[in-house]
Amino acid sequence: MMRAIVRDEYGTPDVIALREIDEPTPGDDEVSIRVHASSVNPADWIFLTGRPYPVRLVSGLVxxxxRVLGMDVAGRVQSVGRNVTRFRPGDEVFGEIASAYAEQVCAHQDRIAIKPANLTFEQAAAVPVAAMTALQGLRDAARIRPGHHVLINGASGGVGTFAVQIAKSLGAEITAVCSGGSADMVRSIGADHVVDYGRDDFTRTSVRYDAILDLVGSAPLSDCRRVLSPTGTYVSSVGRLGWSLKAFFASLVWRDRVRVLASSPNAADLAYLRTLIEAGEVTPVIERRYPLSDVAEALRRQGEGHARGKSVITV
Ligand SMILES: NC(=O)c1ccc[n+]([C@@H]2O[C@H](COP(=O)([O-])OP(=O)(O)OC[C@H]3O[C@@H](n4cnc5c(N)ncnc54)[C@H](OP(=O)(O)O)[C@@H]3O)[C@@H](O)[C@H]2O)c1
Incomplete structure (x- = not known):
């Protein structure tokens, strides 16, 4: 048996509870991981509440x-399935999986990688979902090159704090949009310019950006397009259904200029991030740590939409 954060219905954080359940058994291509830490993502809130409703087509209609939420994991391999060649018991790993708010999880070997040597388990658990989203948004969707000027809307949150550092590592000039209280923090991790969204509108400027990575969806798409350079790209990673649909239809009209990101977890990108982290170019920004028993409180904080970096769950 193991302890896990379990829920049997959709709802607020009140529907989840710490309970004893059976340990999962690894399949042939899976490893069993003793979880040391996890972290909180906006998607947890969506799967907790089952809203917007179309998400239930994937997560269960009624x-x-x-039963167990959580997507990020960092821990130690306990046992491996018979087809697993890349990991051995004792390896320290991190990755994006399902059901991470538990003492024990099983993960497909293609979803995990060896943990960066210079990070604690808590720091490593902050990385997978948020940093892979930032990396795929900047490198693959926005095709950032050295010297490009990129604007990151929502730069102070989980994805944003990785995006600022990854954009820097790609050689970009960075304008970060965040609240005034986070300005010093985003400057300290590499932002060249900061726009305080409480005082200024980032679309009212004569600057033209080579890319916009939008994590908030706070300005009309037409205004965002107006501040792009003639070859610039707008990338939406906004997790709101209405915004995603709007951006999707715009991407059909303005191919290559408007893109909707759906990040895909993979071991190669985790290994790329490990290289950046071990080189000191990327360091997770952690706002708070919560014990497994306080996942509900961590989710409530996430639901407020004003995270500063990542919230980590220690197991
Ligand atoms: N496409 C994918 O596969 C994928 C994967 C992961 C996440 N996402 C989505 O990406 C988005 C960001 O995720 P996240 O993990 O970074 O969320 P997060 O940690 O909750 O951060 C959101 C950030 O936005 C800032 N913010 C709020 N209102 C703002 C505004 N008007 N202008 C600028 N910044 C504002 C907040 O800080 P302050 O207000 O305090 O400044 C906060 O730092 C979410 O919508 C999420 O669903 C998508």
Missing amino acids: RPKG
């Missing part, structure tokens, strides 16, 4: 299919 009741949630997955």
Whole structure:
């Protein structure tokens, strides 16, 4: 048996509880991981509440299919399935999985990688979902090159704090949009310019950006396009259904200029991030740590939409 954060219905953080459940058994291509830490993502809130409703087509129409929430994991391999060649018991790993708010998880070997040597388990658990989203948004969707000027809207949050550092590592000039209280923090991790969204509108400027990575969806798409350079790209990673649909239809009209990001977890990008982290170019920004028993409180904080970096769950 193991302890896990379990829920049997959709709802607020009040529906989850710390309970004893059976330990999962690894399949042939899976490893079993003793979890040391996890972290909180906006998607946890979506799967917790089952809203917007179309998400239930995937997560279970009436009741949630997955009883345990959580997507990020860092821990130690305990045992491996018979087809697993890349990991051995004792390896320290990190990755994006399902059902991470538990003492023990199983993960497909292609979803995890060896943990950066210079990070604690808590720091490593902050990385997978947020940093892979930032990396795929900047490198693959926006195709950032050295010297490009990129604007990151929502730079102080989980994805944003990785995006600022990854954009720097790609040689970009960075304008970060965040609240005034986070300005010093985003400057300290590499932002060249900061726009305080409480005082200024980032679309009212004569600057033209080579890329916009939008993590908030606070300005009309037409205004965002107006501040792009003639070859610039707008990338939406906004997790709101209405915004994603708007951006998707715009991407059909302005191909290559408007893109909607759906990040895909993979071991190669985790290994790329490990290289950046071990080189000291990227360091997770952690706002708070919560014990497994306080996941509900961590989710409430996430639901407020004003995270500063990542919230980590220690197991
Ligand atoms: N496409 C994918 O696969 C994928 C993967 C992961 C996440 N996402 C989505 O990406 C988005 C960001 O995720 P996250 O993990 O970074 O969320 P987060 O940690 O909750 O951060 C959101 C940030 O936005 C800032 N913010 C709020 N209102 C703002 C405004 N008007 N202008 C500028 N900044 C504002 C907040 O800080 P302050 O207000 O305090 O400044 C906060 O730092 C979410 O919508 C999420 O669903 C998508």
